[in-house]
Amino acid sequence: MVLALMLLWQTVMMAQDRFPRPEFESGYEYPEHQLPLQRAVWLEYVDVAVLIAALSVAAWLALKKRSRNGLVWLAVFSLAYFGFYREGCICSVGSVQNVALALFNGNYTIPLTALLFFIIPLVFALLFGRVFCAGVCPLGAIQELTGFSPVKLPRAVESVMAAIPFIYLALTVLFAATGSQFIICRYDPFVGIFRLDAPFTMIVFGILLLLAGIFINRPYCRYLCPYGVLLNLFSRFSWRHLSITPAECTECRLCEDSCPYDVILPPEKAEYAGDTTGSRKRFLIYLVLIPLFTAAGSVIFFNLAPALSKVNPDVKLAMEIREEVETGTEATSLAAVAFKESGSTEEELFTREMDVIKKFRKASPWAGAFLGLALGIGLVSLTIRSSRTGYSPHRGKCYSCGKCFRYCPVQVKKDKI
Amino acid sequence: MKNEKNIYQSRRDFVRKAGRVLVVAPLVAVPLALAKKTTASGYVWQIDPFKCTQCGQCKTHCVKTPSAVKCVHAYVMCGYCDLCGGYLRQGVKTISTGAENQLCPTGAIVRRFVEEPYFEYTIDEDLCDGCGKCVKGCKDFGNGSLYLQINQSLCDNCNECSIARSCPAQAISRVPADMQYIPKEREEGHS
Incomplete structure (x- = not known):
């Protein structure tokens, strides 16, 4: 390899050494060319630390403190840090591709930070549900903060659209594993906004998604995000999960329509099911x-x-x-x-x-x-019929955003929480 | 009836437990599989000047405006010519610093007289937009001492470099972070 490089270099030099190197008499010295270096590597580990801290805070806010306001402020922080400061790179959504490329491609070694960004949110999903989506993911945060008036889509439309992330994930892994392209990065709608600089089409796509997101909240998370497929799966088997009510559900139905993503499951009792x-x-x-x-x-x-x-x-x-x-x-x-x-x-x-x-x-x-x-x-x-008492969020699809908290009239004495 | 419910419950518990094991397995397996294929220092993107064909896409395809790709001058390779193929437009009538004579569209190359008959050419990186026109001129008519490099302090280090994706010569690739540039003149010191 080295030999080949040397040979190549030799031929290049032979072809291009048209003019001899001048012999200066005036004492001219070759200027030093400045080659500035990339952001220091240890700063990437700071990013990992911030990720873990933000996820922990998100889990505490969603599960223990039950504070929607806190989650909103966390989203603001994540948008500022992972979005505008880190300019959307490195992100967990994109790290899927690095992992796929490293797993199936012989000559690529994955940066440890990319691997950590892939694994850590999944671990948190397995422990506390999708707290990553709630207020840590910059893509989720920008949509969370711009989703003002939710409109419900028909169930049929919703379930058809929900298939897109699966296809997106399959193609992403396929293209990354064969070393062809990183399509998540290529079609990332918001990275242009984070960088305040992007090709025209990217900005248009991003703005359109945000505009649509005012009514159809979190369109990217629901109908595109390939990492969401994994989080969804992991969150289904989570150890703990956000609950709508702080105590026992009284089935008052107040929260029924509170979820912008329509993922609150009504109680289902075995005797209502009838003939099985x-x-x-x-x-x-x-x-x-x-x-x-x-x-x-x-x-x-x-x-x-x-x-x-x-x-x-x-x-x-x-x-x-x-x-x-x-x-x-x-x-x-x-x-x-x-x-x-x-x-x-x-x-x-x-x-x-x-x-x-x-x-x-x-x-x-x-x-x-x-x-x-x-x-x-x-x-x-x-x-599959389920027997549920009380209203609870769908563990896979719930983003743990906490919008449903304030609809629950059940109060618990402070010292009991 | 009570008995039946218990069966349901245990079945559900079984599915839940089995699912948990199924999802934990890859979470453990992936880092193990990648244990030997992980690097702590990471990568940066860089142009191999020996593969570069100066197609001009570095200027247009970088996510940054202006591009993070800049022209770099390997002074030790330069012939310090008066009639510079990288500085002057082809077929100029007079050799001068007149804007109409310059090849660089942004006037980013500074020409300075050193001594008879030599001239020094320096790149003003603030003006350079990485179009590579001078690099092509220098390669075709000179020693090839001008070449394109990604300025790492400007580069956002995207997960997939958007210029690399469209680079026709596939000259841009990930290089280890401890070797962030591929200088053309590096071998010069050895020989």
């Missing part, structure tokens, strides 16, 4: 359908692999070069020009292309299987 044969039958049918969906998903994605692989720059370039070879149309894209200048051969490019497509062939069935499995489990969960 229907739901049992459906349960069994859907259970059988799970492997079917999984298989179908993987078959569909296996066949989609060549199409999906086109996001990889090598594959895109190879297609263009092949067209030039086969039809004679000259490849004029910047990539093609650079390729011709680089001196590497078409065979090399085509083998690289085949490698990438092979990777996609191997990885995309898993993405499809994941989507099929998620759909199957989602359907099964529709048929």
Whole structure:
């Protein structure tokens, strides 16, 4: 490798040493070129510490203190720190891609901070629910602070839209694992706002989402966020979770419509359920359908692999070069020009292309299987009756924002909390 | 009836416990799997000047305006020519510092007389927008002493560099944080 570099350097030097180095007589000294360095690494560990502190405060505010105001102020802090100060990078949502790339790609080693940013919010979700979403994630915070008048969407629309994050996650991991692209970062709507500087389309997308978010609160979290899928899953099995009422629910129904995300579950009693044969039958049918969906998903994605692989720059370039070879149309894209200048051969490019497509062939069935499995489990969960007394938030979908607190009339004496 | 409810409850408990184990497993497995593939110091993005083709996208595709990519001058490689391919437009009638003669669209290259017949060229980084026109000129007509580098103090160090994504020569890659620049003249000291 070093030898190759030396050789390359030699050829470059030979080609470019057109003018000899001048021999100055006036005592001229070569100026020193300043090469300023990146922000110090230890500051990234400060970010990790701030993340842990903010998550702890969020958990305390949501579960123990039960203070919506506190969570709002925490969101303001997180927006200022992780958003405007850290300019949206590093973020847990994007760290999914680093983890995927490191897991499936031989020559990438993941920065420890990225790994910590991926793991820590999940650990907190497993302990206290999605407190990360409540007031730590800068993307969530900016939407939390701009969601003024919530409008409820029809259940059908809501459940169809809720499928998008799953697809987004599957594609994200697929593209990151094959070393093609980081699509979360590419289509991050708010990072442009955090940096007060971005391409036009990014700003437009971000502003539109925020405007929509005034009425449909947290549109990114609900209908796009791929990390939310993981948090949702972990939060379902959380050890503790925010509760609407500080004590016993009196089923007064006051909180019923208080949730902007419509994730408050009404009480369900076994005796209201009536005849259960229907739901049992459906349960069994859907259970059988799970492997079917999984298989179908993987078959569909296996066949989609060549199409999906086109996001990889090598594959895109190879297609263009092949067209030039086969039809004679000259490849004029910047990539093609650079390729011709680089001196590497078409065979090399085509083998690289085949490698990438092979990777996609191997990885995309898993993405499809994941989507099929998620759909199957989602359907099964529709048929499961639960016996709940009192109103409680849906553990997976609740962002622990605490908007429901003030709707609960139940009071507890201070010393009992 | 009471008995039946208990069965439901235990079934539910079982699902909950099994689920918890299922989600904890990857949470433990992922760091273990990545234990050997983790670095404490991280990465920065940098341009390999030997791969760069000066396509001009560094100027337009950086998330920062103006771009964090700046022209850097490897003085030891420079020929200090009067007729500089990086400073002057092709086919100029007179060799002078007149704006109409300069190749740099922002006038970021400062030309200074050193001694007969040599001239020193310095980059004013505040004006440079990383378009790479001078780099191309210097590569085509001179020694190739001008080259593009990402100025790390300006770079936001995005998770995925938006220039790297569109770089046609795939010249931008992650480099270890303890080696933040790829200087063109580095080998010069050795030889």
